[in-house]
Amino acid sequence: xxxxxxxxxxxxxxxxxxxxxxxxxxxxxxxxxxxxxxxxxxxxxxxxxxxxxxxxxxxxxxxxxxxxxxxxxxxxxxxxxxxxxxxxxxxxxxxxxxxxxxxxxxxxxxxxxxxxxxxxxxxxxxxxxxxxxxxxxxxxxxxxxxxxxxxxxxxxxxxxxxxxxxxxxxxxxxxxxxxxxxxxxxxxxxxxxxxxxxxxxxxxxxxxxxxxxxxxxxxxxxxxxxxxxxxxxxxxxxxxxxxxxxxxxxxxxxxxxxxxxxxxxxxxxxxxxxxxxxxxxxxxxxxxxxxxxxxxxxxxxxxxxxxxxxxxxxxxxxxxxxxxxxxxxxxxxxxxxxxxxxxxxxxxxxxxxxxxxxxxxxxxxxxxxxxxxxxxxxxxxxxxxxxxxxxxxxxxxxxxxxxxxxxxxxxxxxxxxxxxxxxxxxxxxxxxxxxxxxxxxxxxxxxxxxxxxxxxxxxxxxxxxxxxxxxxxxxxxxxxxxxxxxxxxxxxxxxxxxxxxxxxxxxxxxxxxxxxxxxxxxxxxxxxxxxxxxxxxxxxxxxx
Numbered sequence: 001x002x003x004x005x006x007x008x009x010x011x012x013x014x015x016x017x018x019x020x021x022x023x024x025x026x027x028x029x030x031x032x033x034x035x036x037x038x039x040x041x042x043x044x045x046x047x048x049x050x051x052x053x054x055x056x057x058x059x060x061x062x063x064x065x066x067x068x069x070x071x072x073x074x075x076x077x078x079x080x081x082x083x084x085x086x087x088x089x090x091x092x093x094x095x096x097x098x099x100x101x102x103x104x105x106x107x108x109x110x111x112x113x114x115x116x117x118x119x120x121x122x123x124x125x126x127x128x129x130x131x132x133x134x135x136x137x138x139x140x141x142x143x144x145x146x147x148x149x150x151x152x153x154x155x156x157x158x159x160x161x162x163x164x165x166x167x168x169x170x171x172x173x174x175x176x177x178x179x180x181x182x183x184x185x186x187x188x189x190x191x192x193x194x195x196x197x198x199x200x201x202x203x204x205x206x207x208x209x210x211x212x213x214x215x216x217x218x219x220x221x222x223x224x225x226x227x228x229x230x231x232x233x234x235x236x237x238x239x240x241x242x243x244x245x246x247x248x249x250x251x252x253x254x255x256x257x258x259x260x261x262x263x264x265x266x267x268x269x270x271x272x273x274x275x276x277x278x279x280x281x282x283x284x285x286x287x288x289x290x291x292x293x294x295x296x297x298x299x300x301x302x303x304x305x306x307x308x309x310x311x312x313x314x315x316x317x318x319x320x321x322x323x324x325x326x327x328x329x330x331x332x333x334x335x336x337x338x339x340x341x342x343x344x345x346x347x348x349x350x351x352x353x354x355x356x357x358x359x360x361x362x363x364x365x366x367x368x369x370x371x372x373x374x375x376x377x378x379x380x381x382x383x384x385x386x387x388x389x390x391x392x393x394x395x396x397x398x399x400x401x402x403x404x405x406x407x408x409x410x411x412x413x414x415x416x417x418x419x420x421x422x423x424x425x426x427x428x429x430x431x432x433x434x435x436x437x438x439x440x441x442x443x444x445x446x447x448x449x450x451x452x453x454x455x456x457x458x459x460x461x462x463x464x465x466x467x468x469x470x471x472x473x474x475x476x477x478x479x480x481x482x483x484x485x486x487x488x489x490x491x492x493x494x495x496x497x498x499x500x501x502x503x504x505x506x507x508x509x510x511x512x513x514x515x516x517x518x519x520x521x522x523x524x525x526x527x528x529x530x531x532x533x534x535x536x537x538x539x540x541x542x543x544x
Contacts, residue, residue, distance in 0.1 A: 048513055052521050053530075054354045057458045057510045067466070068511055069125070071479055075503045076122045078478025078495040079115055088139035089162040090115040093393075096493040098478040105172030107162040107497070109186040113193030114501025116140060117516055120200045121508030124515040134204055137197055141207040150240050152256030154214030155182045156190060158237070179244065183237040184220040184266070188276030191215055192352050192520060195279070199519040217280030219253050221290065225265045230320045231289035233265035234273055234280075268409065269294040270338045270366070271345045278353055281532065282524040288532050289319040296336050296538065297326040298409060305430035307409050308337070313539030327539040330406050331376055333369045334540050340401055341408030343390040343449035344502070346370045350455065351505045352520040359533040366540040370407070371453040375460060377404045382416060382440040384486050386472070387464055388449030389416050392499055393482035393492035395444060402444050402483070417441040418485055442487040447480035448499040451506040458510060479503065 081098035082090040090111050091103035116137060123133035147165050149156050158181045159168035168178050191212060198208040217234075225233035238259040239247065247260035266273040269291075277294070280286035297311040298304045312334065313326030327334035338345035347367060350356065355363035378387025394400040396418065403414030405423045412422055419441035426433035447468060450461040469475040474484040474491055482499055483492040508515040521529075 048518055052354070052514075052518050052526055054357055054514045054517050054521075057455050060458045060510075062459055063462045065511075068462075068507065071465075072121075072125055072504065072507050072511075073127050074475075074477065075479035075500050075507075076118065076127050078500050079118050079497060079504070081478060082495070082497050082500075083115060084162045087143045087162060087165050088136060089143060089160065089165065090497045091162045092498075093482075093494050093496045094478075096476050096478075096481065096495075098495075103162060105161065105163075106159050106168050108158055108160070109156040109183070109190035111497040111501075112140065112144070113190040114498050114505075116193040117196045117508075118501045118504040120196055120519065121504045121512060121515055124508055124512040134201055137201060138204050138207065141197070141204065141211065144211055145207070149214075150182055150219075150259075152251075152253060153182075153216050153219035154211075155187045155219060157181065158183050158186055179239060180241070181237055181239055181243075184217070184234050184276045185236075185273050187215065187217070188273070188279055191217075191279050192275055195525070196352075196516055196519045199522045200515070216253060216285050217276055217283065218285040219251075219259070220276070221252055221280065221286045222261075222265060223252075223287075226267075226293055229293050231287055231293035233267055233290070233293060234276060234286075236262040236264045236266065238262065267295055268339050269296050270336050272348060275349045275352060278349070278525065278529050282528045284524075284528075288528070289321055291532060292318045292321040292323050292536075296323060297328065299324060300326060300428075302427075302430035305427040306411050307427070308341075308406065308411055308413060309425050310428040310430070311539075316537065318535060323536075325537065325539040327541075328407065329543060330373050331381075332543045333373055334543060335369050335373055335407060336366050336538050336540050337407050337409050338403075339409050340391075340403040340414035341389075341405055342401065342403035342414050343370070343374060343388060343446075343452050347452040347455075348502060351452070351502070351509060351516055353525065353529060353533075354514070354517050354521065355533065356455075358530045359536055361537040362533065362540075363538075366538055368456045369540060369542075371456040371461075373407055374404055374449070374453065375457065375464075377406070377416070378443065378445065382443055384416075384440070384443035384445065386443070386445045386468060386486050388445050388447065388453060388461075389414070390446045390449035390452070392444075392446040392448065393494055393496065394418075395483055395485040395488075395490035395492045400444075402446055417443045418488075442485045442490075444483050444485050446483045446499070447474060448482075448502045448506075451503045454506050454510045 078098050081101040082094050089107050092106050093104045094101040119133055119136050122128045143165055148167050157167045167180050171178050194208045194212040198205040220234045223232035238261045240259050242260055249258050251258045281288050298307050300311050309328050311326030316323055316325050328337045356367050375387045378384045389402045389404055391401045401414040405413030417440050421438045421440050423438050424434040425436050450464050454461040472484045474481050478495045481491050481493050482496050505516050
């Protein structure tokens with residue numbers, strides 16, 4: 001489910017957009033892989049990621065690797081502070097103190113997964129020992145084996161008490177009643193972490209595999225979601241008891257009693273649900289054609305003129321499905337947009353699946369342009385002086401969505417400033433432009449977005465983060481604070497476990513020889529997903 005909406009409301013109702021070359025430089029960082037032997041030059045070794053055809057970030061010249069290690073260590077320390085020592089479950093967030101942490105009182109499958117993959121990264125970057133890594137993961141997996149879950153599908157509920165492992169039925173922040181919900185996206189991130197753990201820690205692989213084995217993403221797959229199309233879509237999630245909100249009763253597994261599905265389906269490719277898509281397909285629980293049943297962009301007809309702009313592109317056929325390979329145009333670039341124009345939707349799945357190298361004519365073009373567009377928007381269009389926009393804390397309190405409006409399919413988009421300024425370039429002849437050149441206000445940048453961008457613009461992202469730390473005061477005991485409003489200098493002085501886990505996941509890939517990717521893809525993912533996405537050609541690229 002959409003974590004930013006759930007955090008804000010304390011409710012579990014799903015909405016339409018739900019919660020996106022060599023190791024020489026690695027050797028120089030001092031963040032060498034845990035398998036490196038003393039006295040052996042890591043730079044001369046063959047990268048483990050080469051076996052999977054994974055590219056590595058380039059242009060890391062000028063990066064101070066002592067700074068990178070400090071960022072990684074402090075970020076890890078914040079995750080340790082978030083984690084209850086009795087259960088091994090991380091809280092959703094803590095305040096600015098890691099020495100006396102005040103935990104949120106709730107966690108999610110995504111948060112738990114983020115802690116697990118971060119633990120693997122911490123071992124790989126030698127922030128902790130191999131023994132500590134195994135001990136921490138063993139504790140968490142043992143707790144997970146006892147958590148209440150939906151028995152027929154193996155899926156976890158969306159919110160648990162991190163101190164007890166109990167399912168949340170009353171929201172700790174405001175006392176609202178919570179109707180236990182099971183989210184396709186959150187279970188996707190959780191399963192992704194299990195796959196990383198089982199391949200990176202052989203001694204405890206059986207613990208991770210036993211939980212993964214019971215999970216069946218077919219519970220979310222509605223084969224009839226797109227009439228006339230040869231494959232269906234994923235539901236946002238379901239309740240296993242009838243809730244007070246509108247639902248659709250059914251059971252796609254035909255195993256166990258009926259459940260109560262959210263009315264929405266995930267119909268957009270460039271968004272976070274594709275991690276569940278990849279896993280369901282790789283495990284043989286969802287047909288491969290489902291990947292092409294999601295839309296790269298909505299149609300270019302006037303019936304769809306509510307979207308941000310009129311896309312340009314052509315139709316291609318994959319696995320018998322007609323796909324409109326359209327894209328939006330921004331600053332001389334054609335980009336397949338996400339729903340909100342944020343870095344999370346576009347690039348978080350890429351932490352696990354090496355999309356750019358496996359799909360060079362699709363994600364290999366889109367991801368670098370997405371990063372470039374975010375940078376140019378922040379520096380050139382909005383003139384904030386900083387860049388990187390993704391759902392995170394609101395500097396004035398609470399949680400909000402942040403993005404580049406022009407890069408999101410939603411007509412309102414995700415705002416980039418506190419004032420929620422929206423651009424409107426119109427939709428061809430169907431809708432006239434209403435606000436093509438707005439005046440931007442107090443821009444909100446989110447550090448984890450720059451870490452996600454490091455794969456494609458490492459030096460630019462590093463420089464951006466350095467300025468956030470030095471000029472904006474956006475850094476504390478546990479690493480970068482969650483968000484900062486650049487004009488007012490207002491800092492959201494707290495740490496969110498998911499956002500910190502994205503920071504470590506990105507650092508693990510860029511400076512730890514793709515540790516997350518190579519452990520995630522080993523086995524069924526490489527065998528099934530690599531050839532599936534390799535054939536596609538997006539409508540993305542440079543204009544002219």
